Amino acid sequence: MSLPGYDGVTAILALPAATALIVALIPSYRVSAMVNVISSLATFLIAVSLFSFRPANGPYFLVDDLNVVFIVLNTFVAFTTSVFSASYIAHEIETGRLTPMHLRFYHAMYQVLLFAMNLALTANNIGLMWVAIEMATLTTVAMVGIYRTQEAIEAAWKYFILGSVGIALALFGTILVYMAARPVVGEGLDGMVWTILMQRVSEFDPALLDLAFVFLMLGYGTKVGLAPLHAWLPDAHAEGPTPISAVLSGLLLNVALYAVLRFKLLLDANAHAIAPGPLMATLGLVSLIFAAFMLYRRRDIKRMFAFSSIEHMGIIVFAFGMGGALANFAGLLHMTMHSLTKSAIFFTVGHIAQVKRTQKIADITGLTVSQPWLGWSLVIGVFAIAGLPPLGVFMSEFLVVTSTFARSPILALLLVFGLIVAFGALMLRLQGMAFGEPTGGDKPSTASSLPIGAHLGLVLLAGIYPPPPLVAWFQHVAAMLR
């Protein structure tokens, strides 16, 4: 259904772009934080309207049942993060870690990032999608380095170099896809339009497509944070402002995943090309097991949860790699649950690091005593991310495991092994941080409880009683993904 004169896609692109300009001009950080929240909320509401009112697909933009899930999830987490960010930066200003000038830049970059992510998700053109993902990378690089400490600049530099190489490889893959399409579709714009590529892909040269997918998988896989291409991810999460860690884990990784999924669909539709599934499943499983072991050696709290993000992206890519209606459903659900849970954890961790004035796990103890709200939020968040019932992550992990057991028991055993190893590490660290004698930092925190509560509430709801319309929608998309 479409409404005459109403174009949701233009709106979710124009709104962040315009807001970026406005907040860059506002001198007061309180006002710009407000504008940031309001604009993000409006973007989210418009995104929800895309479920029912969709513009017609053109050569540049596309809204279908798959990307609407990503868009709505993205704009929702972007909205709650902007609420968290408002209370987070107020504290950073007080302690003098950031100046109002930094914040003008920070808010403008936040909106540019939203614009770039929405552009990447709605793009109907593989070239445009590439440009958008590059733009999203650049804005996050700028924000990771915003504290200007040696560690922050190191993290931004590393992220920048690895991200750029990834992006360059993805572009080579994109050019190869165009080369494969050209003899069939003809020269010009048509050779890069998703909807046209999907219709004609069965006639493409399979060998060129195979090579293209290898480059695309490595390129966008770097941005997803798959081992062994993950080296930028822990540093970028640990050294940047915490709202950015939440956005990186909860959103940007999903955008890169979306790109991988689209190209997987393309290859699946060509009978003679390699099956992309096994490659994805292998990379996913390797990431899961690698990250699970790395969790044990972490001493920095944000770094630890960054490795947990690698672990979960591994599970999601594995699920999509296995394919089939059930595994795809589990992958989609897990992606949603991970975005919500991990950003809630980062919101909590951000406030904890501010009250305790440290990110070292060893220096954080007895949180449930000194900061009951933050402490118990962390406990629930970690229980959720470790996959304990009745929270939503348990449900999705259970589905991934059962669907794998039915088809390949050995892979399922490896998967369960990785999950258990990660579970052990998280519980070990949580015990020290949440319980025991509190050490300092009992000044009540000014944390805004709304974003944390909303995310964890949704995760709990999905675990106990997943809303039937959501389940129906995910089942429909899962069937579409094959």
Add this chain to the structure above:
Amino acid sequence: MTGLSFDVSHFLAGALVLVSFILLYQTRLLALINIFAIQAVVLSLSVAWQAFVQDAPHLYITAAIAFLFKALIIPIALHRIIVRLGIQRDAENVVGIGPTMLAGLALVALSIVVMLRIAGDADALAREDLAFALSVVLLGLLMMVVRRNAVSMVIGFMSLENGLILAAAGAKGMPLVVEISVGFSVLVAFTVIGVFLFRISERFDTVDAQALDRFQGDRQ
């Protein structure tokens, strides 16, 4: 495509690979930057030739961007940074020159074998252009791996990007080439500003990327 235009494109693309090899064995930063400028000139000639042959005027813009930005502005900016930092002799390799060159040869052989076999249906020029472009990309990656210094890492990345632009220009009728080359120029500008930042903030005694890894041990 006629014999002459084929030969000229082939010659220019081959020259790009050759210059990539020359980049690999430079030991002084200033020389490295000069060679990179030469590579950018060769690239812009090659793209301009494609624009002429394919009758695609927008490729002239890409060629002009490559020439102005990568053959003039970036090399001059890097020259000034290096002179000011006093690191003219600092282009040490982690791996020796001999093994690096052998690895480079292997990568070129690999890309030619892969490309010529795979792109069987495409016309000869597109196929060989892609093989050369992939070689330049892989040599750029190799350079980023074997160099320790941040400036030479940036140059490695830019030469990798030259390979991508060559591939994009060679893909006949590919849309968005101009936009993509602008996008890459922004990316490169960011890197150079990044190197500037290291200098301005004076938090690093060196722009050696290995020094950046010093804190790794403490911050797990």
